[in-house]
Amino acid sequence: MGTRNLTLVQQNGQYKVAQYGQFDGYPAGQGKTVLEFLQTWDRPAFERKVAAASFMTESDIDAVNEQIKAQGLRDTWTQKWPELSREPAAKILRIIADRPDGIRLKNTLGFAGDSLMCEWTYVIDLDAGKLEVLKGFNQTPLVEGDRFFAVPDLEKSSNTAYYAVRKVAEYSLESPPTLEQMQKDCEVQEDES
Secondary structure (H helix, E strand, C coil), X not given: XXXXXXXXXXXXXXXXXXXXXXXXXCHHHHHHHHHHHHHHCCHHHHHHHHHHCEECCHHHHHHHHHHHHHHCCCCCHHHHCHHHCCCCHHHHHHHHHHCCCCCEECCCHHHHHCCCCCCEEEEEECCCCEEEEEECCCCXXXXXXXXXXXXXXXXXXXXXXXXXXXXXXXXXXXXXXXXXXXXXXXXXXXXXX
């Protein structure tokens, strides 16, 4: 199902991972993927890899697109550069964990500002030791203390009734919830899962 989403990792006060996903954004989809990752991760190794990650510039992305076009890689580019695709979504966490240090990523953080389109967001906040779940379709203005209250350069919905995604659940990274608990906390309707 086309349920758009973001997977974010914050470290040292910065978003180091901001991965857009096109499909299965609800907790039973990408939320489950995040929880499965947290059950098996090597946190110190992951933190080292996140620290070494960087965002590509627009010219870097243009160069990859030119290489794809020149080499006729259109059908295989998601296999060669999955981190630049919408396909992996929360699986970006495993991709980072499995790659050598220094992965280059695409920055889609701005998408969190358009909760009409960004339906779910999962934030691994390494600074606070928390997993946050944020939900879209937010028609209430953000207030100081909300995660995206003061974040510059967020996209704005063309429908002015929608604001940035808003937190609906928070968990310790040391003891993440069960999928069932996450779904309950996020008030996911059965028809979404």
